[in-house]
Amino acid sequence: MNFKKLKIPFIILLLIIIVAGIIYIPKIKKALAFQEAMELENIEQAFIHMDDYLPTKKVEKADEPFIFPRVNNISLPKDFIHSDITYNTLKYIDSSYTQGLIFIQNDTIQYENYWRGQKEDTRHISWSMAKSYISALFGIAMEEGYIKSIDQTVDEYLPELKGSGYDGVKIKDVLQMATGIKFDETYGDPNSDISRYWEGFVFGKSQDAFASTLINERPPGTYNHYVSINTHVLGMIIVKATGRSLTDYLEEKIWKPIGSEFDAYWLADGHGMEMANGGLNASLRDYAKLGKLYLQKGRWKEKQIVPLSWVEASIHSTEEYLQPNSKNSSDPGVGYGYQWWILDGNEDEIMAIGVFNQHIYINPTTNTVIVKNSANKNYYDSTNPYVLTSVHIELYRKLAHMNE
Structure with a gap:
């Protein structure tokens, strides 16, 4: 064997290994x-320090912040009832691993408290509450003429998704989680689609490219199936249509x-695209301001921030497959509406909901906004009453009506 001939290729191979190590070892360490x-x-701790692990993009606060009026914390009701079972309120708050809870009624903070490391200025991850912010931005982009109609198809704005499950799907079906996309959103299952998505995100891979790999399993506009990547596609459309990042657009149009x-x-992923479906991190009181904005039908002081018609369409739905009993x-x-959950009942309640029990609850009948941040360690146990959204809702309703 002629080792002289192997010398140069060996050096090249060694350089490749060294460069690969420089590039990938830090990523592997961060992923671990x-x-x-x-x-x-x-x-x-992770939910209040996500910026320690993943790339981020800053959304700057307002020059003149709005401060909610407040009273001394009221005494919470002793208990509440769900499905004939009585729950002690304070025990429920503790056993659902609450980190922050704020109860606002008639535009005044009635109760605000923090636990487990969260403080008033802590940025806690929203998880899927972020979807409702994307909905608001989408309505604003339509009002500004960047997006013509929700009856247009996804590929009219995103030709890169031609040939994917989103090809030919109406934007309205994306907003209403009725795309027909095949997707397993089982958190805690390492083999699920959402776990596969997260693995790519942590390693900096493109979310846009991930969306292009998804396929359709049923006709769009026939079945309500929650797929987080639908919201990412909405974010892609906003970015493509406006020429703005989600960070800049949120900051200018809503946050400030x-x-x-x-x-x-x-x-953000390794390509600078925000995690539209759940990557916003903010303080408890600032989350409450989205609740106040929607309580006021998109109006803030003298300005209509989110178009009234968009708000109404977002929180009401007529399609059979979007109804609570469908x-x-x-x-x-x-x-379900346009990235908002619509509760069954006669009080027009809506919610933004994220995994591990992140909630923005809005009740226009009682002029109430409640926000809860949590790190519920029981979340993967679907039978545990301390993780069930339905039980949380009864707690919020008890608070909303406690002065009656």
Whole structure:
């Protein structure tokens, strides 16, 4: 064997290995650190320090923040009832691993408290509450003429998704989680689609490219199936149509106009695209301002921030498969609008909901906004009453009506 001939290729191979190590070893270390942070015993700290593990983009606070009037914390009701079972209120708050809870009624803070490391200026991850912010931005982009109609198809704005499951799907179906996309959103299952998505995100891979890999399993506009990547596609459309990043657009159109008290940040992939479906991190009181904005039908002081017609369309739905009692829904018992959950009942309640029990609850009948941040370690146990959204809703309703 002629070792002289092998010398140059060996050096090249060695250089490739060294460069690959320089590039990938830090990524692997970060991924392992994030994986450890997301173990259930560690999520209390992870959810308030997501910027320690992933790239972020800053959303600057308002120059003149809006400060909610407040009273001394009221005494919470002793208990509440769900399905004939009585729950002690304070025990429920503790056993659902609450980190922040704020109860606002008649535009005044009635109760605000923090636990497990969260403070008033802490930025806590929103998870899927971020979807409702994307909905608001989408309505604004339409009002400004960047997007013509929700009856247009996704590929009219995103030709890169031609040939994917989104090819030919109406934007309205994306907004209403009725795309027909095949997707397993089982958190805690390492083989699920959402876990596959997260693995790519942590390693900096393109979310846009991930969306292009998804396929369709049923006709669009026939079945309500919650797919987080649908919201990412909405974010892609906003970015493509406006020429703005989601961070800049949120900051200018919503975050500053509603007087946000603290900076927020958005998680971003390795290509600079924000995690539209759940990567916003903000303070409890600033989350409450989105609730106040929608309680006021998109109006803030003298300015209509989100178009009234868009707000109304977002929080009401007429399609059969979006109704709480529909058999054509993967989430029976609750309805769906444009990236907002619509509660069954006669008080027009709506919610933004994120995994591990992140909630913005809005009740226009009682002029109530409630926000809860949590790091619920029992979240993967679907039978545990301390993780069930339906039980949380009864707690919020008890608060909303406690003065009657």
